Amino acid sequence: MSKEKFDYFINGEKGKYEVVIGLEVHAQVLSNSKLFSGSSTKFGADPNRQVSLIDSAFPGMLPVINEECVKQAVRTGLGLNAKINNYSVFDRKNYFYADLPQGYQISQYKNPIVGEGKVLLDMPYGSKEIGIERLHLEQDAGKSIHDMDPSSTYVDLNRSGIALMEIVSKPHLRSPDEVNAYIKKLRTIMRYLGTCDGNMQEGSLRADVNVSVRKVGDKNFGTRCEIKNVNSIKFMQMAIEYEANRQVELLEDGKKIDQETRLFDTKKNETRSMRSKEDAHDYRYFPDPDLLPLKLEQKLIDDLKKSLPELPDNKKERFIQEYGLNSYEANVLVSEKEISDYYEEVAKLSDKKLAATWMMGDLFAMLNDKGLNISNSPISAKNFAELVQSIKSGEISGRIAKEVFEIMVESGDNPKKIIESKGMKQQSDPKELEKMINEILSKNKDKVNQYKAGKEKLFGFFVGQVMKLSGGKANPQLTNEILKKLLKG
Amino acid sequence: MNNITNQSLSEILESIKSKKISSLELTQAYIKNIENAKKLNAFVTTTFDQALENAKKFDNKPNNEQLLSGIPLAVKDLFCTENVKTTAGSNILNNFVPSYESTVTKNLWNNGAFLLGKLNCDEFAMGSSNETSFFGNVINPIGDHLVPGGSSGGSSSALAADLTPATIGTDTGGSIRQPASFTGTVGLKPTYGLCSRWGIVAFASSLDQAGPMTKTVNDCSIMLEAMSSFDEKDSTSINKKKESYSKNLKDNIKGLKIGIPKEYRVDNMPKEIDELWEKGKKILKDLGAQLIDISLPHTKYALPTYYIVAPAEASSNLARYDGVRYGYRSQKGKDLIEMYENTRSEGFGDEVKRRILIGTYVLSSGYYDAYYLKAQKVRQLIKKDFDDSFTKVDAILTPSTPSSAFKIGEKTNDPVSMYLNDIFTVPVNLAGLPALSLPAGLDKQGYPLGLQLIGKALDEQKILNIGYAFEKNCGYKNEIKKWWS
Numbered sequence: 001m002s003k004e005k006f007d008y009f010i011n012g013e014k015g016k017y018e019v020v021i022g023l024e025v026h027a028q029v030l031s032n033s034k035l036f037s038g039s040s041t042k043f044g045a046d047p048n049r050q051v052s053l054i055d056s057a058f059p060g061m062l063p064v065i066n067e068e069c070v071k072q073a074v075r076t077g078l079g080l081n082a083k084i085n086n087y088s089v090f091d092r093k094n095y096f097y098a099d100l101p102q103g104y105q106i107s108q109y110k111n112p113i114v115g116e117g118k119v120l121l122d123m124p125y126g127s128k129e130i131g132i133e134r135l136h137l138e139q140d141a142g143k144s145i146h147d148m149d150p151s152s153t154y155v156d157l158n159r160s161g162i163a164l165m166e167i168v169s170k171p172h173l174r175s176p177d178e179v180n181a182y183i184k185k186l187r188t189i190m191r192y193l194g195t196c197d198g199n200m201q202e203g204s205l206r207a208d209v210n211v212s213v214r215k216v217g218d219k220n221f222g223t224r225c226e227i228k229n230v231n232s233i234k235f236m237q238m239a240i241e242y243e244a245n246r247q248v249e250l251l252e253d254g255k256k257i258d259q260e261t262r263l264f265d266t267k268k269n270e271t272r273s274m275r276s277k278e279d280a281h282d283y284r285y286f287p288d289p290d291l292l293p294l295k296l297e298q299k300l301i302d303d304l305k306k307s308l309p310e311l312p313d314n315k316k317e318r319f320i321q322e323y324g325l326n327s328y329e330a331n332v333l334v335s336e337k338e339i340s341d342y343y344e345e346v347a348k349l350s351d352k353k354l355a356a357t358w359m360m361g362d363l364f365a366m367l368n369d370k371g372l373n374i375s376n377s378p379i380s381a382k383n384f385a386e387l388v389q390s391i392k393s394g395e396i397s398g399r400i401a402k403e404v405f406e407i408m409v410e411s412g413d414n415p416k417k418i419i420e421s422k423g424m425k426q427q428s429d430p431k432e433l434e435k436m437i438n439e440i441l442s443k444n445k446d447k448v449n450q451y452k453a454g455k456e457k458l459f460g461f462f463v464g465q466v467m468k469l470s471g472g473k474a475n476p477q478l479t480n481e482i483l484k485k486l487l488k489g
Numbered sequence: 490m491n492n493i494t495n496q497s498l499s500e501i502l503e504s505i506k507s508k509k510i511s512s513l514e515l516t517q518a519y520i521k522n523i524e525n526a527k528k529l530n531a532f533v534t535t536t537f538d539q540a541l542e543n544a545k546k547f548d549n550k551p552n553n554e555q556l557l558s559g560i561p562l563a564v565k566d567l568f569c570t571e572n573v574k575t576t577a578g579s580n581i582l583n584n585f586v587p588s589y590e591s592t593v594t595k596n597l598w599n600n601g602a603f604l605l606g607k608l609n610c611d612e613f614a615m616g617s618s619n620e621t622s623f624f625g626n627v628i629n630p631i632g633d634h635l636v637p638g639g640s641s642g643g644s645s646s647a648l649a650a651d652l653t654p655a656t657i658g659t660d661t662g663g664s665i666r667q668p669a670s671f672t673g674t675v676g677l678k679p680t681y682g683l684c685s686r687w688g689i690v691a692f693a694s695s696l697d698q699a700g701p702m703t704k705t706v707n708d709c710s711i712m713l714e715a716m717s718s719f720d721e722k723d724s725t726s727i728n729k730k731k732e733s734y735s736k737n738l739k740d741n742i743k744g745l746k747i748g749i750p751k752e753y754r755v756d757n758m759p760k761e762i763d764e765l766w767e768k769g770k771k772i773l774k775d776l777g778a779q780l781i782d783i784s785l786p787h788t789k790y791a792l793p794t795y796y797i798v799a800p801a802e803a804s805s806n807l808a809r810y811d812g813v814r815y816g817y818r819s820q821k822g823k824d825l826i827e828m829y830e831n832t833r834s835e836g837f838g839d840e841v842k843r844r845i846l847i848g849t850y851v852l853s854s855g856y857y858d859a860y861y862l863k864a865q866k867v868r869q870l871i872k873k874d875f876d877d878s879f880t881k882v883d884a885i886l887t888p889s890t891p892s893s894a895f896k897i898g899e900k901t902n903d904p905v906s907m908y909l910n911d912i913f914t915v916p917v918n919l920a921g922l923p924a925l926s927l928p929a930g931l932d933k934q935g936y937p938l939g940l941q942l943i944g945k946a947l948d949e950q951k952i953l954n955i956g957y958a959f960e961k962n963c964g965y966k967n968e969i970k971k972w973w974s
Contacts, residue, residue: 053588053589056814058587058589058814059569059575059582059587059690059809060569060591060686060687060688060689060690061687061688062687062722062723062724064721064722065724094804094805094808094852096829098811098813098825101809101813102809103805103807103808103809103811104805104808155813282853282854284804284805284849284853284854284857285852286801286805286852286857286861288694289693289694289802290691290694290725291724291725292724292725
């Protein structure tokens with residue numbers, strides 16, 4: 001595979017700058033109940049219907065850790081090839097806000113549940129490793145709704161207390177494309193693990209983006225700005241693009257960059273200062289005295305490790321080895337667990353390589369057109385495999401296969417049934433073909449003579465006639481062979 | 490019959506079980522006492538109708554198999570009680586009616602008791618004299634000018650004045666033992682985690698512990714047995730088998746080793762406290778216990794450590810009282826921040842504000858290491874002092890307080906001298922240990938004084954046994970003239 005070169009730089013008059021990016025991703029843990037209470041976590045309920053006395057911080061209420069959320073964090077940590085800490089501590093992060101009932105968020109500060117790990121990205125210029133600094137568990141806040149009433153703010157506490165994993169990357173990302181690949185890879189890993197649904201529209205995955213710039217070759221990092229709470233990859237990329245250019249302009253003008261927290265305005269496509277370092281909250285972190293330190297037995301970690309599903313990086317390697325796919329194909333086919341499952345089902349029943357080609361071509365194009373995903377594909381894996389096999393065995397040609405495919409999409413029918421009922425089967429009987437070809441040659445004696453006299457271009461004309469006569473069903477390869485043989489004679 | 494209310498809980502239980510008195514008669518007797526004792530200001534809320542109904546219900550279908558069969562009880566207003574206003578002595582919760590029952594009170598009701606009313610206390614249990622309550626100060630039945638101690642001052646006053654046969658308090662730095670000592674009653678702070686904190690308005694989570702306040706040690710063991718339990722809803726609750734403290738109560742303490750810590754002989758301690766301590770030692774020695782001098786070298790750091798840790802936790806625990814979801818909300822202010830400021834300015838009293846400020850300060854960045862972190866380290870050393878001593882002794886004997894009950898208003902303008910009142914009780918909370926305060930004598934003014942027995946973690950039975958033996962041989966009797974009625 002030809003490798004492109006990394007080329008995301010910003011050219012200023014005083015030099016060429018590279019962009020340094022680190023992400024703090026907030027991923028909502030997939031669990032039935034909240035991190036410290038039994039309330040449901042289901043999305044889309046009426047406001048304040050999934051709120052316990054604990055979530056709304058009534059006097060005397062105490063948090064009790066949800067073990068499933070702990071396991072999900074450990075699974076995610078293992079999926080990120082990270083160190084799982086047997087000892088971690090829940091801290092209180094203190095600040096006042098109307099949608100924060102306790103007046104503090106329970107989070108993990110000095111002792112997170114997961115330590116350093118790494119994520120592998122496949123970029124056009126090769127694979128790149130992004131370091132993970134840590135992963136910790138914390139509570140989500142409620143939601144303040146400012147636009148329901150002109151003079152009041154409404155608060156919905158359904159989200160209050162839902163478990164989040166904050167996944168902090170090292171400042172290893174260098175371009176909006178890498179951010180895109182990183183977020184997608186994180187999402188893929190967590191979906192494989194079943195630890196986060198990665199649904200950005202529902203807010204299950206959001207990120208704070210840290211951006212700084214420095215001249216190419218500089219060893220030291222520049223001053224960073226943090227862009228808070230961006231909830232789509234596109235907006236992250238736009239925000240980085242804007243922010244990096246803003247910082248370069250400041251430097252080019254000989255100005256300094258202030259370390260600050262900024263907001264991304266999606267309408268104006270710009271970042272705006274939210275608060276400077278001096279105004280930063282003093283969160284007065286301290287260990288939550290209502291909760292004991294979280295001690296994980298090594299056996300629990302080992303058991304979770306054993307029960308992990310095959311993860312995308314391993315699956316990709318296996319697809320290359322087992323199915324003879326190239327790296328690109330394997331990458332695409334492992335990008336979603338459901339896609340890889342579909343592919344494996346198809347590959348079990350048909351030609352592995354041809355299945356990959358047809359999936360990534362016609363199947364994906366059709367799903368894309370119809371706005372569907374693989375789990376609600378109108379063509380079942382079994383039917384798709386039969387189609388691939390029909391092509392491979394020569395029963396139908398590629399051209400006919402496209403027609404069969406269309407009918408399968410509309411009807412959901414089995415390809416064999418379609419081929420038979422519509423008589424679309426390829427003519428591969430040499431005797432029949434010879435008969436047909438002889439008929440055509442005898443009707444077109446003048447052209448045969450011209451061909452023999454050297455006008456070889458006419459070969460295509462004969463093929464065309466065969467196809468016409470056979471209704472497109474003549475096996476093209478056999479047709480070619482027989483034609484050549486008979487024209488020589 | 491007439492004097493039923495000045496009997497001990499165990500005597501009253503006998504009368505109920507033998508049908509000498511009905512639960513209704515008993516309840517009516519207490520209601521009468523309470524109505525005659527309004528001057529003491531011990532109650533924030535009374536639940537007479539509910540109590541009478543429960544008493545009748547019991548009498549109709551008496552179940553005498555329970556620990557607290559047919560017993561009306563008033564409890565500190567820090568315990569959340571279902572459908573009964575729970576104020577924590579604060580304006581900010583003046584209108585708060587919980588929809589839930591604290592685990593500890595639920596345990597009492599499950600053992601046959603029922604609620605008589607909610608007892609006054611220092612605001613959010615922050616105080617040593619019950620003078621910080623939004624509902625006014627409580628008066629000690631010992632004398633109309635005396636504080637009942639705090640923060641469970643309503644509890645100690647009501648108990649000593651025969652307004653409840655027994656009661657419960659909470660103890661964060663001495664809030665059960667000091668008021669018990671000031672009123673000549675028995676108070677136990679159990680091992681941290683023995684009684685669930687679920688449903689108790691929090692002051693300082695790592696120190697708060699509910700416990701019984703009673704007239705006798707036997708009563709104390711009955712109440713402890715009834716109120717303690719493992720509770721999955723409290724992550725710091727200890728998972729252990731329930732003990733039958735009252736059944737196992739023994740007065741033979743021969744051969745037990747009692748530690749006498751030299752660091753508890755503080756400067757300027759009144760001579761009579763020293764004499765009381767000597768008296769206590771002699772009683773235990775005469776009972777066959779062995780006295781052993783021990784050292785708890787970090788004791789002198791306990792009070793400053795406590796006044797960092799407790800306010801730090803309180804500053805965070807009290808953040809939820811913001812006027813948004815329940816409780817008092819100021820009508821002044823044009824935005825969220827002003828609403829918070831006005832609500833909390835008007836809702837909290839001075840002592841609570843003082844501790845929130847101290848707590849916020851010691852947790853702020855730049856000060857955390859110097860104060861909070863250091864205090865946590867010292868706390869470990871204090872705990873280690875006790876651990877080391879308990880390899881040599883079975884229990885430790887100290888005075889409960891450095892003085893008898895002081896005058897109302899005497900220390901209100903001097904918070905440090907007020908805080909010093911907790912000097913003997915605070916180390917126990919920092920170490921998470923059980924400690925029992927026993928009435929042991931009177932000072933020269935005739936005010937009660939208490940001695941404290943400190944035990945190993947979960948060794949409640951042993952200190953109750955020692956207390957039981959001590960009580961029988963001490964000859965202390967609370968003689969209170971009912972001047973208020």
